[in-house]
Amino acid sequence: MTPEELAARTRRAVEAAVRAGRDLGLNVDHGAVLHDVFSVVVHLRPEPVVARIPVVLTGSTQPDRQTARQQRELDVVAWLDTQGIPVVRPSPLVPRVPVRRDGFSMTFWELADVADDHQPYQGVEMSYSAELHQALAGYPGKLPFLAPFNDGLPDLLARLQTVDVLTPTEIDRARSDFDKLQQLLADRAAFESAFPGIPVQPLQGDGPSHNVIRTTSGIRFADFEDVTSGPVEWDLALLGPDAVAEYDHAAHERGLRRTDPTVRRLMDHARRLQFVGCLTLVPQLPVLADGLAEVLADWRSTPAFE
Incomplete structure (x- = not known):
């Protein structure tokens, strides 16, 4: 584009x-863009309400599945708020459901009091992720298994022939990797059969240590669009040994298990492949090309999954 x-x-x-927003009864004068990458994030001024409108989808593009994905996010974040976990909450001024308007599906959130030192995607200590996992383990709702891998990625991989930076051999490798990984990750039963000692639980789904907002009242978790169930190793995929060691220490202090090296390697493979699939989104979001270059080089230098 x-x-x-x-x-x-x-x-x-x-x-x-x-x-x-106006249809929902909000007194909206105009919208001010706060962030614009995969989603357009809009402050509906002067109301203390923010709309998040996905415009580049890593999950399924089918409207019913997109709505279900957004509803899961709203439900999980609202529940976390009742547990005292610092999150950017769904707006209490509108119904807690996704809204489809003019071809866009959107959700509505409270306006965060963003601190002066906030930077998008700037990470925080891994103890925050351990704290979040401990809380999420009690979530009573049903969540799909590894939705970021199983929902949307097959469609992305089916379009890899449109990616001119991949050779036919690399496209074949990516699809072969997915088929082999899916034997272990297609559903909870397959994973638990392969790793009977590794528990499955609710997860943030997309690097919780980097999906935070620094507010004047402290760190708040945000962007639960990929909320899912799976091993905690998914939320740590590709973070590196120092971050993993920091997480393991924090988890042990909370009475949680340390991560499993074999499962970490498996999640790293799956996460790399997800990023390879995202190459098909570059025409919709050209800035992705630079961001994915390093991950693509990493995938190329890593042996195919066996």
Whole structure:
């Protein structure tokens, strides 16, 4: 997409959010963009409400599955809030459901009092992830198993022939890796059969140590779009040995298990493959090309999954 097309997409998303907010009874004067990457995040001024509108989807593009994904996020975050976990909460000023308007599906959140030192995707100590996992383990709702791997990635991999930075041999390798990984990760039963001693639990699903907002009242977890169930190793995939050691120490202090090296390697393979699939999204989000270059080089230098 050209810069003009990207700007037009953002503008349409903002307009849809403003109209949706007004339909819900909010007194919206205009929308101010706070963030614009995979989702357009819009402050519906002057209300203390933020709309998040996904525009580049890593999950299924089917409307019913996208809505179900967003509802899971709203439900889990609302529950975490009742448990005293610091999260950016769903807005109490509108119903806690996704809203579809003008071709966009969106959710509504409280406006966070962002601190001056906040930077998007800046990580925090791994003790926060251990704390979050400890809380999520008690979530009573049903969640799909490894949704980031099983929902959406097959569609992305099916379009790999559109990616000009991959050779036919690499495309074949990616699809072969997925088939082999799916034998272990297609569902909870397959994983537990292969790793009977590794518990499965609710997870944030997308690197919780980096999906936080620094507010004037402290760290708050955000962006649970990929909330899922699986081994905790998924939330630590590709973070490196120092981060893993820090997590293991924090987990042990809380009476939780340390991570398993074999499962970590498995999750690293699956996560790399997810990023390879995201190469198909570059036309929709050109900035991804630079961000994925390092991961692509890492995947190329890593032996195929066996």
